[in-house]
Amino acid sequence: MKVFQRSLSYIAIVLIAISSATLQASSGDEQHQSTGNPIDTKEEIQAYIKHHLQDSHDFVLYTNGETGHHVGFPLPIILWDGGLQVFMSSKFHHGETVAESNGNYYKLYHGKIYKTDAAGTIHDDGHGHPSNEKPLDFSITKSVVGMLLTGLLMLLLFSSLAKGYKKGPIPTGIARVLEPLVIYVRDEIAKPNIGEKKYRKFMGFLLTVFFFIWILNLLGLTPLGFNVTGNIAVTACLGIFTMVIYMASGSKDFWQHTLWMPGVPVILRPILAVIELVGFILIKPFSLLVRLYANITAGHFVVMSLIALMILMKAKFGAVGATGMSLVLSLFITVIELLVAFLQAFIFTMLSSLFIGMAVEEHDHH
Amino acid sequence: MDQLLNDFSPGLFFMQAIILVILILLMRKFAWKPILTSLQDREDGIQGALDAAEAAKKEMQNLKADNERILNEARAQRDSMLKEAKELKENMITEAKEEAQAQADKIIVQAQATIASEKKAALAELKSNVAGLSVEIAEKVVRQELSNKDKQLELVESMLGEVTLN
Numbered sequence: 005m006k007v008f009q010r011s012l013s014y015i016a017i018v019l020i021a022i023s024s025a026t027l028q029a030s031s032g033d034e035q036h037q038s039t040g041n042p043i044d045t046k047e048e049i050q051a052y053i054k055h056h057l058q059d060s061h062d063f064v065l066y067t068n069g070e071t072g073h074h075v076g077f078p079l080p081i082i083l084w085d086g087g088l089q090v091f092m093s094s095k096f097h098h099g100e101t102v103a104e105s106n107g108n109y110y111k112l113y114h115g116k117i118y119k120t121d122a123a124g125t126i127h128d129d130g131h132g133h134p135s136n137e138k139p140l141d142f143s144i145t146k147s148v149v150g151m152l153l154t155g156l157l158m159l160l161l162f163s164s165l166a167k168g169y170k171k172g173p174i175p176t177g178i179a180r181v182l183e184p185l186v187i188y189v190r191d192e193i194a195k196p197n198i199g200e201k202k203y204r205k206f207m208g209f210l211l212t213v214f215f216f217i218w219i220l221n222l223l224g225l226t227p228l229g230f231n232v233t234g235n236i237a238v239t240a241c242l243g244i245f246t247m248v249i250y251m252a253s254g255s256k257d258f259w260q261h262t263l264w265m266p267g268v269p270v271i272l273r274p275i276l277a278v279i280e281l282v283g284f285i286l287i288k289p290f291s292l293l294v295r296l297y298a299n300i301t302a303g304h305f306v307v308m309s310l311i312a313l314m315i316l317m318k319a320k321f322g323a324v325g326a327t328g329m330s331l332v333l334s335l336f337i338t339v340i341e342l343l344v345a346f347l348q349a350f351i352f353t354m355l356s357s358l359f360i361g362m363a364v365e366e367h368d369h370h
Numbered sequence: 371m372d373q374l375l376n377d378f379s380p381g382l383f384f385m386q387a388i389i390l391v392i393l394i395l396l397m398r399k400f401a402w403k404p405i406l407t408s409l410q411d412r413e414d415g416i417q418g419a420l421d422a423a424e425a426a427k428k429e430m431q432n433l434k435a436d437n438e439r440i441l442n443e444a445r446a447q448r449d450s451m452l453k454e455a456k457e458l459k460e461n462m463i464t465e466a467k468e469e470a471q472a473q474a475d476k477i478i479v480q481a482q483a484t485i486a487s488e489k490k491a492a493l494a495e496l497k498s499n500v501a502g503l504s505v506e507i508a509e510k511v512v513r514q515e516l517s518n519k520d521k522q523l524e525l526v527e528s529m530l531g532e533v534t535l536n
Contacts, residue, residue, distance in 0.1 A: 012452045014496070029522065058377065059382055111480045116379075140380065140381055142385055144385075145381075145382060145385075147386075148382065148386075148389070151385075151386060151389045152389065155396075157390075158393070158401075159396060160400070162397060162400075162401035162405065163401050165407045166400060166403075166404035166408070169404060169405065169408035173408065173415070183405075186402075186405055186406075189410065190409075196401060204406070207402055207406055208394055208398035208403075209394055212390075212393055212394045212397045212398075212402070216390070216393065223465070227408050230440055235377075235379075235382065236377050236378050236380065237377075237378050237380070237383040237386060238386050240378065240385075241387050245387075290371070307508055316473060321444050
C-alpha cells in the first residue's frame with residue numbers, strides 16, 4: 005500500500021515536471037499563430053463558449069487575444085487507424101497545420117480529428133459537416149486528463165482515509181471530512197434505496213461514481229476550464245454503467261415483474277414487458293446521462309455568459325459598471341453551481357441506487 | 371439531438387469506460403473495502419459496548435436484588451437460630467430442673483430408707499441389749515434373792531431405774 009502510494013506521488017511529480025517542460029516548449033512553438041483582435045463580439049463569445057464546452061486535444065490555460073498566442077501544453081494523441089498512431093497534439097498547432105504520422109495525414113477541425121491528404125483538405129458533406137474519414141480517437145484529451153487527475157486525487161485521499169483506520173478507529177486530519185461523506189453515501193443513498201442486506205455489493209460503484217462526478221463537477225468550476233461531466237460521452241458512459249449494473253444484478257422477481265407481470269391480463273403482458281424493458285434499458289439511463297450533461301453544460305454556459313457580460317455591456321454601463329454587474333452575477337451563479345455540483349453527483353448516485361434497488365428487490369409473494 | 375450526437379466522441383467514451391473500471395477496481399481494493407469494513411467494525415464495536423453496558427447494568431440490578439434476597443434470608447436464618455437456641459435453653463433448663471428434682475427425690479428416699487433400716491437395727495440391738503441386761507439383772511436379782519430378800523427387791527428397783535434412764 006505504502007509502495008503504491010509512493011509510486012503514485014512519483015507519477016504525479018513526473019507528470020507535473022513533464023507538463024511544465026512542455027508548457028515552455030509549446031509557448032515557444034505557437035508564436036506564429038495570430039487571429040488578430042481579442043474576443044469581443046457576440047459571435048466570437050458564442051464560439052468561444054461553444055469551444056470551451058467541447059473536449060479539447062490541448063490543454064490551453066489562456067490565449068493572448070492580440071498575438072493569438074496560446075499558453076498551455078499539448079496532450080498525447082492516440083489514434084487507431086489501421087494501426088496505432090501516437091503523437092503529441094502540438095503537431096496540429098491548434099488546428100493550423102496537418103499532422104503526419106506513419107505516412108497518414110490528420111487534421112484537427114472543430115475539435116475533431118479527420119484523416120486528410122497531405123494538404124489537409126476537408127471535404128464538406130453538404131450539411132456543414134466534414135465528410136472526411138474519422139479515425140478512432142483514443143487520445144488523452146483534456147477531459148481524460150481531468151478524469152485521470154480526479155482518479156489520482158480520489159486514490160490519494162481515500163487510501164489515506166483507509167490507512168488512517170489502521171492507526172485507530174477515530175479519523176484524523178482530512179479523513180475527518182471524508183469519513184462523513186462516505187457515511188452519508190452509505191446511510192442516506194445506498195442503504196435506504198437498495199436495502200440493508202444487499203447494499204454492500206454496490207458500494208464500490210456508488211461511492212466511486214459519487215466522488216468521481218462531484219470532484220469533476222468541482223474541477224469544472226476552477227479556472228482550469230475542465231468540462232468533463234458536461235460531456236455527453238462521459239455521462240453516457242456513467243449512465244450505461246449504472247444500466248449494466250442493475251440489469252446484471254436483477255433478481256428473479258425483477259425479471260418476472262418486468263417480462264411477465266403477474267396480476268395483469270395475459271394480452272397486456274407482452275406490451276407491458278416492452279414498456280418496462282424500454283424503460284429500464286433506454287429511458288432510465290438516458291434520463292441519468294442527460295440530466296447530468298445538461299445541468300453541467302448549462303451551468304458552464306451561464307457562468308461564461310455572465311462573465312462575457314463584462315465585455316458586452318461595457319458600452320452601455322461603462323467598464324466599472326459592467327465589470328461589477330458581471331462579477332456579482334457570475335459570483336452568485338458560481339455559488340449556485342457549487343451546490344449544483346454536489347446536487348448532480350447526489351442525484352446521479354441516488355437514482356443509480358434507486359434503480360439498483362428496484363432490480364434487486366425481492367417481493368413478498370402474495 | 372444532431373448536435374448531441376455530433377458531440378458524442380466514441381474515443382472519449384471508451385477512455386472513460388476504461389478509466390472508470392480501473393478506478394472502481396482500485397478504489398474498491400484500496401479505499402472502499404477497508405473504509406467500509408473499518409466503519410462497520412467501529413459501529414459494531416460501539417453497539418457492542420452499548421449492549422455490554424446495558425447487560426452490565428442489568429446484571430448489577432440482578433446482583434443487587436440477589437444481595438437483598440440473601441441478606442433477608444440470612445436475617446431470617448439468624449432469627450430462627452436465635453429462636454431455636456432460646457427454646458433449647460429453656461428445654462435444657464427444665465430438663466435439668468426435672469432431673470435435679472428426680473435426683474433429690476431419690477436421695478431423700480434412699481436417706482429415708484437408710485434411716486429406717488438404721489432405726490430397725492438400733493431397735494433390734496436395743497432389744498437384744500435389753501434382753502441381755504434383763505438376763506443379767508435377773509441373774510443378779512436371783513443371786514441377791516438368794517441371800518437377802520429385801521436386798522433383792524432393792525436391787526431390782528435400782529436396776530430398773532437404771533434401765534429406764536438408759
